[in-house]
Amino acid sequence: MSEARAIYAIWLRDIKRLWLDRARILIGLLQPALYLFVLGSGLGSVTRIAGGKGDYIQFIFPGVIGLTVLFTAVFSAVSIVFDREFGFLKEVLVAPVSRRAIAIGKSLSGSTQATVQGILILIFAPLAGVHFGFGELLGLIVIMALTGFAMTSFGVLFAARFRSTEAFPIVINGILLPLFFLSGALYPVTNLPVWLTPFVHIDPLTYGIDAMRGAALPKGLEVGPGVFVPAHVYPIWLSVAVIVAFGLVMVWLAVWQFSRAE
Amino acid sequence: MLTEPRKSLGERAPAEAAAISVENLSRRFGKLEAVKGVSFAVHPGEIFGFLGPNGAGKSTTISMLTTLLTPSGGRAEVAGHDVVRERNQVRQAIGIIFQEQALDLRLSALDNLWLHAILYGVPTARAAQRIEQGLRAVDLWDRRKEPVSRYSGGMKRRLEMARGLIHTPQVLFLDEPTVGLDPQSRYAMWDYIQRLRQEFGLTIFMTTHYMDEAEACDRIAIMDKGSVIALDSPAALKASLGGDVISLKTEHNGLALAELRERFGLEAKLAEDQLRLEVKDGGELLPRLLRELQVKILRVSLNQPTLDDVFVSLTGREMRDEGPADPRAMWMRRGR
Numbered sequence: 001m002s003e004a005r006a007i008y009a010i011w012l013r014d015i016k017r018l019w020l021d022r023a024r025i026l027i028g029l030l031q032p033a034l035y036l037f038v039l040g041s042g043l044g045s046v047t048r049i050a051g052g053k054g055d056y057i058q059f060i061f062p063g064v065i066g067l068t069v070l071f072t073a074v075f076s077a078v079s080i081v082f083d084r085e086f087g088f089l090k091e092v093l094v095a096p097v098s099r100r101a102i103a104i105g106k107s108l109s110g111s112t113q114a115t116v117q118g119i120l121i122l123i124f125a126p127l128a129g130v131h132f133g134f135g136e137l138l139g140l141i142v143i144m145a146l147t148g149f150a151m152t153s154f155g156v157l158f159a160a161r162f163r164s165t166e167a168f169p170i171v172i173n174g175i176l177l178p179l180f181f182l183s184g185a186l187y188p189v190t191n192l193p194v195w196l197t198p199f200v201h202i203d204p205l206t207y208g209i210d211a212m213r214g215a216a217l218p219k220g221l222e223v224g225p226g227v228f229v230p231a232h233v234y235p236i237w238l239s240v241a242v243i244v245a246f247g248l249v250m251v252w253l254a255v256w257q258f259s260r261a262e
Numbered sequence: 263m264l265t266e267p268r269k270s271l272g273e274r275a276p277a278e279a280a281a282i283s284v285e286n287l288s289r290r291f292g293k294l295e296a297v298k299g300v301s302f303a304v305h306p307g308e309i310f311g312f313l314g315p316n317g318a319g320k321s322t323t324i325s326m327l328t329t330l331l332t333p334s335g336g337r338a339e340v341a342g343h344d345v346v347r348e349r350n351q352v353r354q355a356i357g358i359i360f361q362e363q364a365l366d367l368r369l370s371a372l373d374n375l376w377l378h379a380i381l382y383g384v385p386t387a388r389a390a391q392r393i394e395q396g397l398r399a400v401d402l403w404d405r406r407k408e409p410v411s412r413y414s415g416g417m418k419r420r421l422e423m424a425r426g427l428i429h430t431p432q433v434l435f436l437d438e439p440t441v442g443l444d445p446q447s448r449y450a451m452w453d454y455i456q457r458l459r460q461e462f463g464l465t466i467f468m469t470t471h472y473m474d475e476a477e478a479c480d481r482i483a484i485m486d487k488g489s490v491i492a493l494d495s496p497a498a499l500k501a502s503l504g505g506d507v508i509s510l511k512t513e514h515n516g517l518a519l520a521e522l523r524e525r526f527g528l529e530a531k532l533a534e535d536q537l538r539l540e541v542k543d544g545g546e547l548l549p550r551l552l553r554e555l556q557v558k559i560l561r562v563s564l565n566q567p568t569l570d571d572v573f574v575s576l577t578g579r580e581m582r583d584e585g586p587a588d589p590r591a592m593w594m595r596r597g598r
Binding site (some may be wrong): 008 | 362
């Protein structure tokens with residue numbers, strides 16, 4: 001029981017902060033909008049997907065959700081480093097709760113925040129020419145939550161080691177950007193140069209985004225009047241399985257790393 | 263209430279278990295031995311002070327007692343639980359106010375207290391009641407919904423006091439509780455600490471480097487370079503010096519030291535640029551010194567001994583010429 005209430009306390013605190021930061025959440029929509037409509041339109045004029053006919057903005061829409069989920073999740077994880085620097089972490093560490101509960105609570109709150117931010121991106125869906133039904137919406141939310149959980153746990157694993165916020169550029173340049181650029185968010189993962197393919201395939205975000213693509217574009221990409229090709233590469237169940245497995249390994253490692261730091 | 267310093271735990275009467283008992287506790291960081299095998303016991307309901315300069319090992323000791331740091335050797339029990347093997351029981355039984363604030367500044371006072379109540383498993387109805395009581399006691403009830411970032415240093419500290427008591431701990435740890443507070447806040451803080459002890463019989467363990475705070479403790483342990491060098495009530499510690507302290511500044515302290523030894527049979531201590539004499543009756547001796555001492559006296563003072571004098575007498579150093587504090591801690595304090 002003490003585990004559950006500790007997880008809840010850690011989660012609740014972050015959600016309360018999220019609510020206080022609601023203005024910033026809206027500002028957080030600016031970056032995805034830039035990707036979608038500026039980068040998407042600009043590159044869309046020279047880029048055609050799926051045999052040269054598919055719409056680029058439609059294609060990157062799930063990628064931009066993936067980007068948002070990734071950044072929100074990892075930034076929520078590294079808030080542990082701020083808490084360490086500004087004192088609050090001590091209050092938690094000295095409470096009668098396990099380190100395991102703290103790490104899990106953090107992963108769940110990161111997942112929640114990433115999902116909320118991801119859902120907000122969906123308001124751009126009609127503008128991006130992306131249409132899906134209620135079932136697909138639920139599927140998308142589940143995939144966002146699972147991807148968010150995995151990425152937050154990945155972040156907690158690093159945050160448990162960092163003692164100061166000076167390490168943030170390493171997190172952003174060394175982890176976030178490679179994960180994003182290798183994920184197939186902005187380009188199809190088929191027909192890539194041979195040297196690039198393995199990197200793309202070991203990036204867990206590739207599977208999260210592929211699954212989101214499958215859910216957000218249920219009919220696929222339209223390549224001709226009434227002619228559709230699937231937008232995603234892997235079966236959705238496989239992508240979800242990869243994300244869940246990655247998430248479980250990461251949260252286990254994060255718990256281990258966090259407990260060890262004691 | 264007085265007990266012998268360093269009395270071994272086995273000798274104490276088992277009737278009333280100690281609130282804190284520490285045996286040969288040590289902690290090293292690499293080659294540095296920050297705490298060198300300290301032993302002491304704190305009685306239930308006592309205000310026990312840890313006095314010493316920065317870097318003496320006070321904070322390291324408090325970190326071990328509050329389960330934040332694993333000891334390198336020895337053992338310690340708090341509220342009857344081992345600080346290593348029964349971490350969670352210890353954590354449940356103690357409240358802590360850290361030297362650096364540990365609040366979520368974005369959240370309100372109320373939110374901060376509620377999170378604490380959930381973390382410590384206080385049932386909702388009881389938590390609501392205690393949170394209101396606590397906030398009223400520290401005079402923050404009217405501002406309970408404001409983000410803590412708007413609070414002054416003193417208000418934050420009071421809020422932490424209220425928070426540390428939500429789960430009704432048996433032992434309250436205060437690490438330099440009044441550092442950075444204005445005199446009025448310090449006074450209010452002390453008033454509150456005394457009241458807690460009287461009303462709830464709370465045991466209070468505090469570290470400080472303020473002499474006047476140490477004076478207000480029932481017993482103090484003086485710590486220096488990782489060891490407890492004295493442990494007794496402030497009155498007994500001061501009495502151990504003999505009576506009065508005469509401080510002399512002369513034209514040549516070395517000559518004066520020799521002269522005092524040879525002609526007066528007095529053993530003076532040189533601290534900084536002053537000679538200190540611990541004597542039975544300073545009022546009688548001082549005129550004689552002024553008349554008969556060959557070396558020219560530049561300055562003289564006669565005082566009742568303070569805990570600072572006790573520290574000087576034990577170590578030959580002033581407590582206040584402490585080494586530089588942890589620069590990071592200084593930065594944090596300024597940032598608050």
